[in-house]
Structures are given as structure tokens and as C-alpha cells.
Amino acid sequence: MPTSAAPIPNRSAEDIIALRRQHLNPSLSMSYRQPLKMVRGAGAYLYDQDGHAYLDMVNNVCHVGHCHPTVVAAGQAQMAQLNTNTRYLHDNIVEYAQRLSATFPAELSVVFLTNSGTEANDLALRIAKTYTQANDVIVVDHAYHGNSPTMIELSPYKFDGKGGRGRPPHIQVAEIPDDYRGRFRKEDPKAGVHYADDLHCAIAAIRARGEKPAAFYCESVLGCGGQVVLPAGYLQAAYAHAHAAGAVCIADEVQVGFGRAGDYFWAFEAQGVIPDIVTMGKPIGNGHPMGAVVTRPEIAQAFMTGMEYFNTFAGNPVSCAIGLAVLDVIQQEGLQAHAKQVGDFLLHGLNEMKKNHALIGDVRGTGLFIGVELVRDHASLEPATAEANAVIEFLKAHRILLSTDGPHDNVLKLKPPMVFSMNNAQEFLMRLDQALSQIS
Amino acid sequence: MPTSAAPIPNRSAEDIIALRRQHLNPSLSMSYRQPLKMVRGAGAYLYDQDGHAYLDMVNNVCHVGHCHPTVVAAGQAQMAQLNTNTRYLHDNIVEYAQRLSATFPAELSVVFLTNSGTEANDLALRIAKTYTQANDVIVVDHAYHGNSPTMIELSPYKFDGKGGRGRPPHIQVAEIPDDYRGRFRKEDPKAGVHYADDLHCAIAAIRARGEKPAAFYCESVLGCGGQVVLPAGYLQAAYAHAHAAGAVCIADEVQVGFGRAGDYFWAFEAQGVIPDIVTMGKPIGNGHPMGAVVTRPEIAQAFMTGMEYFNTFAGNPVSCAIGLAVLDVIQQEGLQAHAKQVGDFLLHGLNEMKKNHALIGDVRGTGLFIGVELVRDHASLEPATAEANAVIEFLKAHRILLSTDGPHDNVLKLKPPMVFSMNNAQEFLMRLDQALSQIS
Incomplete structure (x- = not known):
């Protein structure tokens, strides 16, 4: 008796949110004020239901790249x-x-x-x-x-x-x-x-x-x-x-x-x-x-x-x-050495950027696990939490996925899939520079 | 850069046991005195490295059948x-x-x-x-x-x-x-x-x-x-x-x-x-x-x-x-109704068998979750633990996988994949009858 899985409806973001409210763990938060519906992943990218590619810099789970063949x-x-x-x-x-x-x-x-x-x-x-x-x-x-x-x-x-x-x-x-x-x-x-x-x-x-x-x-x-x-x-x-x-x-x-x-x-x-x-x-x-x-x-x-x-x-x-x-x-694929190379490039670029953007208090990390701590004041270290969140939303608008962490939620956390490339790193540095210029 | 997973060596049972001893959780026990090396599963069957088919009556995890397409x-x-x-x-x-x-x-x-x-x-x-x-x-x-x-x-x-x-x-x-x-x-x-x-x-x-x-x-x-x-x-x-x-x-x-x-x-x-x-x-x-x-x-x-x-x-x-x-x-596939039908058939067959085999103290269960408790004495209910184990080894020799449970380890536990058929049930009842005749 041949069977086949029933087709899964393709729902709008609003319908999915409504069903989550009705049937899913209510304590489960979603990323972003306007959550994204992702339908496909490949390498360092996630794709939404309209086919837009998002550069994923937050997912250290899909380690060797989304859906690595x-x-x-x-x-x-x-x-x-x-x-x-x-x-x-x-x-x-x-x-x-x-x-x-x-x-x-x-x-x-x-x-x-x-x-x-x-x-x-x-x-x-x-x-x-x-x-x-x-x-x-x-x-x-x-x-x-x-x-x-x-x-x-x-x-x-x-x-x-x-x-x-x-x-x-x-x-x-x-x-x-x-x-x-x-x-x-x-x-x-x-x-x-x-x-x-x-x-x-x-x-x-x-x-x-x-x-x-x-x-x-x-x-x-x-x-x-x-x-x-x-x-x-x-x-x-x-x-x-x-x-x-x-x-x-x-x-x-x-x-x-x-x-x-x-x-x-x-x-x-x-x-x-x-x-x-x-x-x-x-x-x-x-x-x-x-x-x-x-x-x-x-x-x-x-x-x-x-x-x-x-x-x-x-x-x-x-x-x-x-x-x-x-x-x-x-x-x-030599991904450990790759993480070292791209990570060092990011750390260098971020440290250069720190000279021009007072919001950057600290740049730290190793390989492709990097934190950029945003502060309002380099002496008091007052956390720039709202600014960090604004950076995340700015990057989202430019289709880069990033999030924050730390006790004050003011640290940009970079932990992309390990196939994240030098080109990806350059794009990110350019967009972060824009974000910080706009926000500060 | 195309990659492919490295081939996994095909090792003998002895080599696998030796590697388990060296590199795996030592508290992890194996089924049977002579453990089986299984390489394939389909429906209610597991297949060992020599292609022998074993009827799986113990796995309530592969619920709709091993590797259901x-x-x-x-x-x-x-x-x-x-x-x-x-x-x-x-x-x-x-x-x-x-x-x-x-x-x-x-x-x-x-x-x-x-x-x-x-x-x-x-x-x-x-x-x-x-x-x-x-x-x-x-x-x-x-x-x-x-x-x-x-x-x-x-x-x-x-x-x-x-x-x-x-x-x-x-x-x-x-x-x-x-x-x-x-x-x-x-x-x-x-x-x-x-x-x-x-x-x-x-x-x-x-x-x-x-x-x-x-x-x-x-x-x-x-x-x-x-x-x-x-x-x-x-x-x-x-x-x-x-x-x-x-x-x-x-x-x-x-x-x-x-x-x-x-x-x-x-x-x-x-x-x-x-x-x-x-x-x-x-x-x-x-x-x-x-x-x-x-x-x-x-x-x-x-x-x-x-x-x-x-x-x-x-x-x-x-x-x-x-x-x-x-x-x-x-x-x-109507598997719930199927579990009811085959389970009732098994319960009936086991209850009939109980009339001829004093070792069977109790038959109980619902659907395809059945226990057959073996005892040495129907008054004292002395557990027939060694006999239950002998049944398991007898059935293994006839390529049926079953195990025991209960505080005295004297209960045969039947919980096969739900695609377990009436023919499978008949085969099991025949073999169990033989096992009990030989052991008692």
C-alpha cells in the first residue's frame, strides 16, 4: 500500500504567526520585530519565501554551511x-x-x-x-x-x-x-x-x-x-x-x-x-x-x-x-584554517573601524567567533544596547542576519557558518560601517 | 571545491566490539551474549551483515517500519x-x-x-x-x-x-x-x-x-x-x-x-x-x-x-x-486499527498457549504493546527469569528479536514496528510455542 506525505500548506507569515500563537510554546521568541519566513538554505545564505538571499552571520549550528551537499x-x-x-x-x-x-x-x-x-x-x-x-x-x-x-x-x-x-x-x-x-x-x-x-x-x-x-x-x-x-x-x-x-x-x-x-x-x-x-x-x-x-x-x-x-x-x-x-x-575544505584567515581579516577590519566609530568599545574573538561590544562612553562603558539593536535592524534591511548577546545585550555576536567567505566579510564590514555612521 | 564523505570501513563484529571497548561509553550494554551486527532495516525486519533477516519485535521506535519510504x-x-x-x-x-x-x-x-x-x-x-x-x-x-x-x-x-x-x-x-x-x-x-x-x-x-x-x-x-x-x-x-x-x-x-x-x-x-x-x-x-x-x-x-x-x-x-x-x-496505512487487529490476534494466541505452557503466568497488553510474564509457579509467582532469557536466545536462533523487562526481568515484551503483520504474528506464536516446549 503506497503512501505519500501530505503536502504542507505554504502559509503567509501572518498565518504562521497566528498558528504559532495558537499551538506552539508561547515562550518561544522570534528573531526581529518583523520575523522572517525562511524556506531554503545554502552555504552562508538563507532564502526567504520571496527568494531574497540573507547572509547568515548568526548560525553556528549549520557549521559547514546550510544544507552542505x-x-x-x-x-x-x-x-x-x-x-x-x-x-x-x-x-x-x-x-x-x-x-x-x-x-x-x-x-x-x-x-x-x-x-x-x-x-x-x-x-x-x-x-x-x-x-x-x-x-x-x-x-x-x-x-x-x-x-x-x-x-x-x-x-x-x-x-x-x-x-x-x-x-x-x-x-x-x-x-x-x-x-x-x-x-x-x-x-x-x-x-x-x-x-x-x-x-x-x-x-x-x-x-x-x-x-x-x-x-x-x-x-x-x-x-x-x-x-x-x-x-x-x-x-x-x-x-x-x-x-x-x-x-x-x-x-x-x-x-x-x-x-x-x-x-x-x-x-x-x-x-x-x-x-x-x-x-x-x-x-x-x-x-x-x-x-x-x-x-x-x-x-x-x-x-x-x-x-x-x-x-x-x-x-x-x-x-x-x-x-x-x-x-x-x-x-x-580546510575550514579551520579558513576560519582563522577570515576571522583575522574581520578582527583587523573591526579594529580599524573602531578608530572611526566611538560606539565600538571592544573588538574580540578567535576565528569565526567574534564579539563587537558597543558602548556610549569609553570611560564609563555605558552599554549601547539600543544602538546594538539598531545595528541588527539596519543589517537586516540589507539582508545580513546578526544578533546581540552579553549581559547588557550590547555585543554584536559574529558566528557565521564556517564557509563564510572573504567577500562576505568585506560586505559585512562595509554595511556595519554604514550602520554605525547612520546610528551614531 | 567538491568534497565527499570518506568511506566507512566494513569491520567484523569482533573489531567493532574492540573499538567500542576502546572509544565508547563503557556502560552501554549490547543485546545478546553474541551481539548482532545489523546493516539494513525494512518494515518489521533488520538484516545482519550476512543478509539474514531478523523479525524485529522489540523496536517501538521505528514505529511505522524500519526506513519507511x-x-x-x-x-x-x-x-x-x-x-x-x-x-x-x-x-x-x-x-x-x-x-x-x-x-x-x-x-x-x-x-x-x-x-x-x-x-x-x-x-x-x-x-x-x-x-x-x-x-x-x-x-x-x-x-x-x-x-x-x-x-x-x-x-x-x-x-x-x-x-x-x-x-x-x-x-x-x-x-x-x-x-x-x-x-x-x-x-x-x-x-x-x-x-x-x-x-x-x-x-x-x-x-x-x-x-x-x-x-x-x-x-x-x-x-x-x-x-x-x-x-x-x-x-x-x-x-x-x-x-x-x-x-x-x-x-x-x-x-x-x-x-x-x-x-x-x-x-x-x-x-x-x-x-x-x-x-x-x-x-x-x-x-x-x-x-x-x-x-x-x-x-x-x-x-x-x-x-x-x-x-x-x-x-x-x-x-x-x-x-x-x-x-x-x-x-x-490504518496502523492503529492494524495494531488492534494483530494485537488481539497475539493476545488470543498467547492466552491459548497459556493453557498448554505452565511457564506462562500472565498475558496482558493492548494493541502491539504486550507482556507475557513467565513464572515457575502459579501460586508463588516465582519469576522464571532464566527461562525468559532462554526464550529470547531460542528466538534469536530462529531470527526473531525480542527482549525482557519488568522488575524481575521475566516478562517477554512485545512491541514490534506497527507494520508487524498477521503472518509475522503466526510465525512468532509458532516459535514461542517451540521455545516454551523445549525450555520447560
Whole structure:
């Protein structure tokens, strides 16, 4: 009995918005005052229902480019062949575990697969707690580690944000090592070490509770914190403090991993450390729901308490085929080196622009993960939040998609698909220059 | 620059096992003493590397049949077109939300999308806690609701199982309403009501803590509990008690939803109740990582605290295209009625077999979700765990895949893809008869 999927109506933006209001999660916000209806993606571009091309500078999920043909073909072929769970033997999962672990220092050789970055951070916590037999966790201020109940408890971005219930007692928040806005600035060569000293307070607070720290979570470049590059020496010193207190160190590479940082495949490498656990998500499957955890064999072994970690979907042959294709494309197209080249060009152009536009307070980043912080005053650092939003709307009118982040929502966050080209970068710099001229 | 995915080596079972040991989650167990390497799936069959066909009676994830062409085609087409997040407008997500909510009673009209059943149950808890402003939860003994830290705290199957840390103080466990093995048996027409009375104890324990119940979670047919069909009246009475105490009632349909129960599209309907929240996973995307939560508008509105629920992958156009195709196939192929027909045939055949095989203690189920409990003695109900395992290995030798479940691991669990045919059912009954004859 042949069947075929029923055609999906082509609705107007207004009708879609009305149906969202009626049938979808009402807490889900849309991008832009006038949301866009996108119907197609290719490379660094999204196309709306009228065929207009938008340059996508905000999507670090479609990592190797929207609908990359190699990734699409790998997913299509495996979907038609087999999609089942990991209780059977399959080539794809072991090939993927081997290939993924080969991108890490040799110590990090054991892979756990999940369906999202949230599930990866959740699993990392279970592993850390089991290994350390401890309960408390140290996180960095303004961090976001996921949308599950456990990760919201761990994310100052959420628990201190709108609707948040504040810091839970088993979580300690370390000062954000922001060397533009924080206590220690760029001109201090020891800023990283000074910021890391704040972990002593967190550890002392945990001990005062009669508890021990299980883990120190830190994104390798801070995302929701405002695209903040960690000052030199921060992770080395912070990891030393955490390890001395018995905690494991977890690098959250959900936003910045897989070559985006340019100089390194994993952004933690720039800090000269080897984490105990690394978590991955967003770019890992170019949009396909996937996540992963990698850790040391001795930590993985300690997790063998008799309680299995089985995940119905994770590690299935389709997800692994897609994950493998993403790794292939990054390598074959030299996307890490490309991110370095285009990222350096953007950083240079933005720093030049800073000389002419007082709104630009700070330019920072690594590879294709860049933040441009807008301020009204270079002494007080008063956030130029409305101006940042005006930039976003100006760029939208010129069909460039960008968004803001940071505690004051005044940081332009650049994290385009990795195929973002030098021409794309030039176009963006020209339009940003226009936007800043018009707004200031 | 054209790229192509690197070929994936075709490894022997031994090599795959060795690589799993080296690079994969060591807590992940494999099916069977001699694990199978599966390379292809179609309909109700999996095929090993030598081309042998195995009848799959254990996979309720590949719901409309392995690699169903309609579902595969929908996923393939959308993958090549666009896969991005829900901050843009798209037809697929509103079509899916509308179509999915149309399968529920009118009260349940608001859909939240996730990447897994675990994420769905995690989100349901956040919603329930926000709506009720309460913290404690009542669950049914032996229940499994997911692999996240929060869901392990909520799952007696996990926290009372190997490596478990026992019941957390904010969780109360209600007696399992098992009318074969429990306090109240099938001959008691009020068994359901009596079992539901145990919620009074749970509620009293929560009040004694000075807390209130946020939610009562219950699978609509109990899975890890041993494929237990809820006695008539159980959910009506249990929901009444939970509601009176201020809790919301959450139906976990991750295992049994989407027509599998035969008589109804959602298994809770057999109990004459309307839950406040329903969670879905496994079959929703025929193996694609997806999950969903549906709830009442007033509960969804109460979740609007300012804290957004945004999920990077969930609700993307590919997942929604696949989810829509699954709904289309269930409807077009009449799979719910088919599950009823084949399920009734199996139940009848199994009940006949029970007359000749003393090992069969109980036959129960609904549609294509059936449990056959094996016991050594019909009075003491001593579990025939080793015998159940011998049945599984006998069937494997005859290329039928089945597994066991329940607190004593003595329940054969039948939950094949919904395209499982009458011929398949006849073959299974014949082989099971042989297995029981040989073992007893």
C-alpha cells in the first residue's frame, strides 16, 4: 500500500504567526520585530519565501554551511539504509567515536553520544558527580549550559535572568573573566590568573556548606557572557584550583568547537590545558540533533556503577553518518584554517573601524567567533544596547542576519557558518560601517 | 571545491566490539551474549551483515517500519532544502503543531518540541513546577522517565536499580498497580481504585515535608514495570487525588503513544481521563531524534515567566517534516486499527498457549504493546527469569528479536514496528510455542 506525505500548506507569515500563537510554546521568541519566513538554505545564505538571499552571520549550528551537499548526502543515504539503536553493532558509531576522539589530546579517548548539547552537559554532570562522589558545581557568571532543569540550575544566564529563581545553594558562581569590563583589564598581563583566583571563594563557599566540588564548568570562549575570549592563563590557573579541590574540569565547546576558533580545533587548546571532560553540541551535526561528551578512560570507568547510560536515539547510524561527514568536510575544505584567515581579516577590519566609530568599545574573538561590544562612553562603558539593536535592524534591511548577546545585550555576536567567505566579510564590514555612521 | 564523505570501513563484529571497548561509553550494554551486527532495516525486519533477516519485535521506535519510504523521502527532501532553528517562521513547525495537537482532546492544544523523550519529560517537569509553584513529584514504582539527572531522580527503575542512590526526598513512589503480582488482583473489580488510594500516602508524605506536589507522572501503560496495563479506574482515581492536592497529571506516552495501543491513538484514553500534560518520544520520528510535550493553554501561559524555553535543534524543519510523515503513514496505512487487529490476534494466541505452557503466568497488553510474564509457579509467582532469557536466545536462533523487562526481568515484551503483520504474528506464536516446549 503506497503512501505519500501530505503536502504542507505554504502559509503567509501572518498565518504562521497566528498558528504559532495558537499551538506552539508561547515562550518561544522570534528573531526581529518583523520575523522572517525562511524556506531554503545554502552555504552562508538563507532564502526567504520571496527568494531574497540573507547572509547568515548568526548560525553556528549549520557549521559547514546550510544544507552542505556532502552532509546531506550522507544523511540521506543512511536514513534509507538503517536507523536503529546502539544495542546492535554498527560500523558508523565506532568509526565516529574513533574519528572524534582523534581530534582531542590522547588522554580524551572515550566518547558518549547524546541528542543535544543540553543532554551532553547533563551527562557530563552525572559523570563528574559519580567520579568525584561530590555534588557541588562551580560555573562562570552569565554562562549558559542548557535548557534542562539541571542545566538551568547551573546557568547564571538563566537562574539570574528573567523568570529565574536565583542561584541554587549547590552552585557557586565564579566571576566572569571579562578583561574589557571586569575588575582586571587587558593591560594587566596577569588578569587571567587574578580572575582564576575567584575560584578560591567558590571553593571556600562549598567547603563552608560541608560539601565538595564535583565540577568546574567553563565555556572555552564565553558565549552568553558576551563573546568573551578568556584571558591568557585563566584556564590553567582555574583548573589548578579546581583540581586541588578535587573537582573535574569540564570544557563546554558546544558553541565554539569543531575548528571555529581558527587557531585550534578545540578552543580550550588556546589556553594550554587538557580538560577532564569536553561537551559538544550545536555544530556537531550541522543542524541534525546530536551532542557528545568525551572524557578520560579512568573517568569513564568510574562511571561504571552498574547504572547504564543508554540513550534511545543517540549514536544511531544516521546521526553518526552525519557527524562523520561534518568532520570530513571540515578537513577536506580546510575550514579551520579558513576560519582563522577570515576571522583575522574581520578582527583587523573591526579594529580599524573602531578608530572611526566611538560606539565600538571592544573588538574580540578567535576565528569565526567574534564579539563587537558597543558602548556610549569609553570611560564609563555605558552599554549601547539600543544602538546594538539598531545595528541588527539596519543589517537586516540589507539582508545580513546578526544578533546581540552579553549581559547588557550590547555585543554584536559574529558566528557565521564556517564557509563564510572573504567577500562576505568585506560586505559585512562595509554595511556595519554604514550602520554605525547612520546610528551614531 | 567538491568534497565527499570518506568511506566507512566494513569491520567484523569482533573489531567493532574492540573499538567500542576502546572509544565508547563503557556502560552501554549490547543485546545478546553474541551481539548482532545489523546493516539494513525494512518494515518489521533488520538484516545482519550476512543478509539474514531478523523479525524485529522489540523496536517501538521505528514505529511505522524500519526506513519507511514515505518517512525517509520526507526527511531526505527537507534535509536538502533547509534545516534551521525556530526563531524564523516556517510552515513545517506550525503544520506539525496543529496536526499533532489535533490527535488530542481539544484541551491539549499547545505543543512544545524537544529532541528526545528525556528532554520532553524534563520540560514537562519545568512546566509543572512553574504552574503549581510546587516542587515534589509522585511517580509509580519501577517507572523509567529518562536518562537526564532530573529524570533519574524521578525514575525508581534507575534510582532503586544498580548504581542507584535511592529515592530523593522530593520524590514519592506510588505502588505499582500490577493486578497480576500486586496487592489487588484481576478478580477485584475495584483494583484500580484501591491502587490509586496509595497516592494518599505519597501526598501525606509530601505534606509532612511541608511541601506540595507539583506533578504525578504515570506511563499510560507501564513499560519497565513489566508491560503492565493499568487496571480500570486507576488513572481516574489517581488523577482525582493528585488534582485535589494541587498537582498536575502528566501522561508519559513515550513508549505507547501514536496508535500502538490499538483501541486509542493515546493509551491514556483507555482510562477515560484527560491529562494536563502529555510527553512523547521514541516513535514520534520513526528513529529521528524528536520528542514533544503537549499541554493546556492555561498551563502553557503560566510557563511565561520571562524565561524562554528555546531548544537549538528541536522543531527544526527536518524533524517536523519527518514527524508529519509519521502521522501521515499511521493514518494512510490504518496502523492503529492494524495494531488492534494483530494485537488481539497475539493476545488470543498467547492466552491459548497459556493453557498448554505452565511457564506462562500472565498475558496482558493492548494493541502491539504486550507482556507475557513467565513464572515457575502459579501460586508463588516465582519469576522464571532464566527461562525468559532462554526464550529470547531460542528466538534469536530462529531470527526473531525480542527482549525482557519488568522488575524481575521475566516478562517477554512485545512491541514490534506497527507494520508487524498477521503472518509475522503466526510465525512468532509458532516459535514461542517451540521455545516454551523445549525450555520447560
